[in-house]
Amino acid sequence: GDVLVFLPGERDIRDVxxxxxxxxxxxxxxLPLYSRLSLDQQAKVFQPHGGRRIVLATNVAETSITVPGIRYxxxxxxxxxxxYSARSRVQRLPIEPVSQASANQRAGRCGRVQNGICIRLYDEDDFENREPFTQPEILRSNLAGxxxxxxxxxxxxxSTFPFIEPPRRAMIEEGYETLHELxxxxEQAQLTSVGRTLARLPIDPRLGRMxxxxxxxxxxxxxxxxxAGLSIHDPRERPADRLDAADRAHQMFADDASDFMALLNLWNWYHERVREGPWSAVKRACVDQFVSFIRMREWQDVHHQLRESCREIDASARTSLNAAPADFDAIHRALLAGLLSQIGRRDxxxxxxxxxxxATTFHIFPGSCxxxxxxxxxxxxxxxxxxxxYAHGLAxxxxxxxxxxxxxxxxRT
Incomplete structure (x- = not known):
């Protein structure tokens, strides 16, 4: 039978x-299996095979995906x-012990069609002392939205709303601080005209503010x-066995001063391919440039939804899409309005x-321009x-x- 090994992250999977x-x-x-993996790579775990298969997966394989043929x-x-840390206003990804419920979900991945064996690399006392369930997302997320x-x-x-799992006071206060920042x-925690408009947009308030x-x-x-691009998984793919080739292919989208402009360059490149057609050629071009065709289509769908939402707002605000291309300054002044807590000065x-x-510090992510x-x-x-x-997506x-x-x-005083 096949073997499913759970690991904390992508780097662990590559190393193992x-x-x-x-x-x-x-x-x-x-075979690796994690959410950022290209769909073609993910599909390999479902293909028939003759020998034994070892699947190295993050917790995406706990509930999101059922891998067939797993015996161990x-x-x-x-x-x-x-x-999310309310104090530092940073999204953290610490490695933590999984809950008893998650451990049982993992054990349930084997033996779907025959008896299976789960080997836990920790003892029973450790298991018994773990939290029964994974902490709900509302207790570990930014609450601004x-x-x-x-x-x-x-x-x-x-603070008095009857949540099933009430968030901590510090998280609520930080959510209000984010909204005030936007x-x-x-000062009295009442909605402004900006807030009422933001509430009509179907995205994170920080993105809406942009x-x-x-x-x-x-x-x-x-x-x-x-x-729209920031609202989805990055369409640029980096297969573990072709990292250098993918990085070279993605270099054509890069901008010397802004990772946001790289997204815009990718969008424009894709739509040039669409205009040239046919769809088979577009898909082939995406494969050659290590770009996910499916995620590009998802990007288009989100863009269309946001554009329609903005049109509703435009009708009352008497604004419209700019006819002439915007310059670097205009684009980044707008982006900055939603990212004030994520500004950094070189130390x-x-x-x-x-x-x-x-009072936080950060480093520039190595993949940034x-x-x-x-x-x-x-x-x-x-x-x-x-x-x-690390700070990602920089300008x-x-x-x-x-x-x-x-x-x-x-x-001011």
Whole structure:
């Protein structure tokens, strides 16, 4: 029978796969399985095969995907759990022990059609002392979007709302701080006109704030594309066995000053292929450039939905898509409006380190276009902490843009 091994993350999977391939005999397949893997790569675990197969998976294989033919499960008992830190306002991905419920889900992956064996790499006392269930997402996520919807619906005080699992006070307060930063609420925690408009958009308030700012800077056409792209999985694929080839192919989309512009370049490249047609050629071009055709179609769908939402807002705000292409400044001034807590200033005391909001520090992600240039001021779409705290999706910004976007947060004496 086949073997399913649970591992915390992509790097662990690559390392274990490399070790297994150097030691296993011919006729034994070692296959990775995680959410960012291309659909073609994921599909390999479902294809018929003759020998034994070892599938190395993250917790995506707990419930999202059922891998056929699994006879043995090896469970080290840990996983990367997404947690939002209210103090540092950083999305963390620590490796933590899985709950009893998750462990039982993993054990249930074997023996679907015949008796199976689950080998846990931890003892029974450890299992018995674990949390019964995984902590609900509302207790470990940014609550700005939840609070915004509740305010728009007039549901009263968030702290007294009868949640099944009430979030901590610190998380609620941080959610309000985020909304104030975006200009969605005033000092009395009441919705502003910006907040009422944001509540009508079907996306994270920070992304919505970028769209509203783009209506003012004359960059709505471009920012719609970027925001839709930030709302989905990155369509650029990096197969574990062809990383260098994928990076070379993606270089044609790169921009020296902004990872956001790389998204825009990818979008424009794809639509040039669509205009040239036919669809078979578009799909072939996507394969050649290591781009997921399915995720590009998803990007189009999200873009269409957001454009329709903006049209409803435009009717009342008397704004429209810009006819002429927007310049770099107009695009990034709009993006900055939704990312004020993710600005960083270069720390000249340590190479590559940046000083961020709330006394935090971060480094530029190695895959960013800014990794080697380290400009004085940057803004990132995400700051994620694994073993190290990295900012992803970066662009250089100017101090006058920051002053303009954050004017409502400055106290003058």
């Amino acid at each position: 796969a490399r070790a297994l391939r150097s030691r296993t005999s011919t006729g034994m397949d070692v 499960v090896i469970d080290p008992g840990n996983a990367r759990i997404s947690r 939840v609070i915004l919807r509740m305010l728009a619906l007039g549901l009263g005080e968030v 200009g969605a609420i005033n 769209l509203l700012a783009a209506m003012s800077t004359g960059a709505l056409r471009e920012v719609l594309v970027i925001v 000249d005391r340590e190479r590559g380190r940046y000083l961020g909001a709330n 800014l990794y080697r240039t380290t400009p004085r001021w940057v803004v990132g779409s995400d700051i994620i902490e694994t073993k190290k705290r 250089r910004v100017r101090t006058d843009w920051i002053e303009e976007a954050a004017g409502h947060l400055v106290k």
